[in-house]
Amino acid sequence: MNNLAITPEECSQGQLTPQHFETAITALRNDGYVILNNVVDCSHLQTLRERMLADVASILAREDAPFNFNTGNVQQDPPPFPPYLFRDVLLNDLVISLTRAILGPGVKNSYYSGNTALPGGKRQPVHPDVAQLWPDLEQPTPAFGLVVNVPVVDMDAQNGSTEIWPGTHLDPTCSIHEGSQRIPQTILEPRRAIYPPIQPTVPAGSVVIRDIRLWHAGMPNHTDQPRPMIAMIHWCSWWANDEPISFPKGTEEFFTHPILKTNARFVEGDINYLLHNKAYDLQK
Ligand SMILES: O=C(O)CCC(=O)C(=O)O
Structure with missing residues (x-):
């Protein structure tokens, strides 16, 4: 069970029922993703x-x-200043309870960006965001990073809901030591026969949490409207390869949370959030 209907009581209490918590953790550990x-x-x-x-x-x-991989998908940060900062997006207690349980104490968010699937674009190659940290693992390691996606519109196969490959976060085949994060076709096809990919329907108001190693692909958007989706990354405390996120001075209080640390830099003046991303592995 990877899709959980969370109740208003769970939201207002900031706590999942024990059953929802257990189901979500099992889904994250076994399949590498859960949708709240x-x-x-x-x-x-x-x-x-x-x-x-x-x-x-x-x-x-x-x-x-x-652009990421091709011109159908563009890296788009949400505006990182009030009135666009929301606790249920950036510091959602239900999400944090899960990421803390998987990643351990000192869990931190070091990313506030997003992906927009553009009308008429092509699909991306299947890839993890970060592959296994060691080559030729006999056993996969526990999770070290979780991507927290917040779709800003209803998302389905029509407008390019992300394709995800359940269980592939545990696949030891590809590591960060390979030149490319693209999963070769020779590996994809046998995997498809074991557990084919899915393209979930995700209504706005949902959050998708996925293991950062999970194979996935941005998909074509067949509508005439862009499909924006926010992305955050929760890392275990010892992850050192992350950068602080820029937020304006004066918002420090907003980010105070007993469990999640936001790896933030509070800056004076305008934040040029539409300029700071770069293309990734772009083949036009
Ligand atoms: O936009 C999406 O659905 C996923 C995009 C993605 O995986 C990426 O750009 O790395």
């Missing part, structure tokens, strides 16, 4: 959606637009 429905206020998403859809044109106007 109804955990983000839709009015918050509407505020984000209006701004993010308006921002798409400015990002695409860049000569060096930050």
